Amino acid sequence: MKSLVRVFVSVFAxxxxxxxxAAWLNSSQGYSGGNTLTIYNxxxxxxxxxxxxxxxxxxxxxxxxxxxxxxxMLTKIEQGGTSFDVAMPSDYAISKMKExxxxxxxxxxxxxxxxxxxxxxxxxxxxxxxxxSVPYFWGTVxxxxxxxxxxxxxxxxxxDLWDPRLRNNILLADGTRxxxxxxxxxxxxxxxxxxxxxxxxxxxxxxxxSPNVKAVVGDxxxxxxxxxxAAVGLVWSGDASEIMGENEKLDYTVPQEGSNLxxxxxxxxxxxxxxEAAHKFINFMLDPEVAxxxxxxxxxxxxxxxxxxxxxxxxxxxxxxxPDAELIKHLEVYDNLGKRMxxxxxxxxxxxxxxxx
Numbered sequence: 463m464k465s466l467v468r469v470f471v472s473v474f475a476x477x478x479x480x481x482x483x484a485a486w487l488n489s490s491q492g493y494s495g496g497n498t499l500t501i502y503n504x505x506x507x508x509x510x511x512x513x514x515x516x517x518x519x520x521x522x523x524x525x526x527x528x529x530x531x532x533x534x535m536l537t538k539i540e541q542g543g544t545s546f547d548v549a550m551p552s553d554y555a556i557s558k559m560k561e562x563x564x565x566x567x568x569x570x571x572x573x574x575x576x577x578x579x580x581x582x583x584x585x586x587x588x589x590x591x592x593x594x595s596v597p598y599f600w601g602t603v604x605x606x607x608x609x610x611x612x613x614x615x616x617x618x619x620x621x622d623l624w625d626p627r628l629r630n631n632i633l634l635a636d637g638t639r640x641x642x643x644x645x646x647x648x649x650x651x652x653x654x655x656x657x658x659x660x661x662x663x664x665x666x667x668x669x670x671x672s673p674n675v676k677a678v679v680g681d682x683x684x685x686x687x688x689x690x691x692a693a694v695g696l697v698w699s700g701d702a703s704e705i706m707g708e709n710e711k712l713d714y715t716v717p718q719e720g721s722n723l724x725x726x727x728x729x730x731x732x733x734x735x736x737x738e739a740a741h742k743f744i745n746f747m748l749d750p751e752v753a754x755x756x757x758x759x760x761x762x763x764x765x766x767x768x769x770x771x772x773x774x775x776x777x778x779x780x781x782x783x784x785p786d787a788e789l790i791k792h793l794e795v796y797d798n799l800g801k802r803m804x805x806x807x808x809x810x811x812x813x814x815x816x817x818x819x
Contacts, residue, residue, distance in 0.1 A: 575748030
C-alpha cells in the first residue's frame with residue numbers, strides 16, 4: 463500500500479511540474495496570463511518601432527505573430543489554441559468571423575481616437591456601426607504598368623487589358639475575387655454579382671484574355687514587375703506602391719468602370735485573454751502621429767484623416783493611392799458570398815486558369 467501511495471505521489475508531483483512548465487511556456491509566448499498582448503497580423507505590416515514604443519509606454523509585452531492569408535488566420539482562430547488578443551482580418555473575413563461568433567464587440571468608450579477615422583470608411587457593409595472592427599489600412603485593386611513597354615495604352619478601362627499589343631505581357635495576382643471581379647467589372651457588372659449568366663459571361667471574356675497573360679503568380683509578382691519581366695500587372699494598390707518604389711518607371715491606375723475597395727481592420731478575437739490591453743493597443747494605433755509613422759513604413763493608404771495632415775504631400779496628395787470621391791463612388795467592398803457561391807467562384811476561376819495552358 464505504501465509503495466502504491468509513493469507511486470501516486472510521484473505521478474502527481476510529475477504531473478504538477480509538467481503543468482507548471484506548460485503554463486510557463488504558454489505565458490512566455492503570450493498565450494495566457496501576465497501583462498502581455500498577442501497580435502496576429504499580416505507579415506511586415508506594422509512599423510516595429512511602434513511595437514517597441516507601445517511596450518515602453520504601457521509596460522505591456524507584445525507578442526507578434528503573422529499569417530499569410532485570411533483563410534489561414536480564420537483557421538487558427540477557429541481552432542482556439544492560441545489566445546490572440548488583436549487580429550487584422552480583411553473586410554470579407556470579418557463577415558465570416560461574425561457569422562461564426564469569433565469576435566468580441568469593441569467598447570468605443572475605450573477608443574477615443576476612433577474620431578480620427580475618415581467617416582467615409584466607417585459603418586461599412588461588412589460591419590455596420592463598427593461594432594467589431596476598426597479600419598487599419600485600405601486600398602484598391604488596379605493596374606500597374608510600364609509606360610515604356612505598353613505602347614501608349616493608358617488603362618483607363620479594364621478593356622485595355624485585352625489589347626492584342628499586350629500579348630504574353632500581363633501578370634495577374636493569384637486571387638479568385640480579384641480576377642473574377644476584373645472580368646465582371648469590365649462588363650459593367652458588380653464584383654459581387656451572383657447572376658449565373660453574368661458569371662459565365664465574365665468567364666468567357668476572361669478566357670479571351672488568355673493570350674495576353676504571361677502568368678498568374680503570388681508574391682513574386684512584385685519582383686517580376688519591378689524587373690520588367692512583364693509590362694502590366696493586376697495588383698493591390700499597396701503592392702503597386704512597393705513595386706513603384708523599386709522601379710520609378712511604373713505607374714498605377716484604377717479603371718473607370720470601378721474595382722475593389724478593400725480594408726484590413728483591427729479586431730479582438732474571441733480567443734483574447736487581454737481585452738483591456740487590446741483596446742489600449744487599438745487606440746494607440748489610431749493616434750494620428752502613430753498612424754502617420756505606420757503609413758510611411760507600410761506604404762498602404764491610411765483611413766486616419768488626422769494622420770493625413772502629418773504625411774508628406776507626395777504621399778497624402780498622390781491620387782493614385784488616395785483617389786477622389788468620384789472614383790471611390792465606383793468602388794465596391796467584397797461581400798461575403800457564402801460557402802456555396804464562393805466555391806462556385808473558385809471553380810470558375812480554376813476554369814480560367816486551365817485555359818492558360
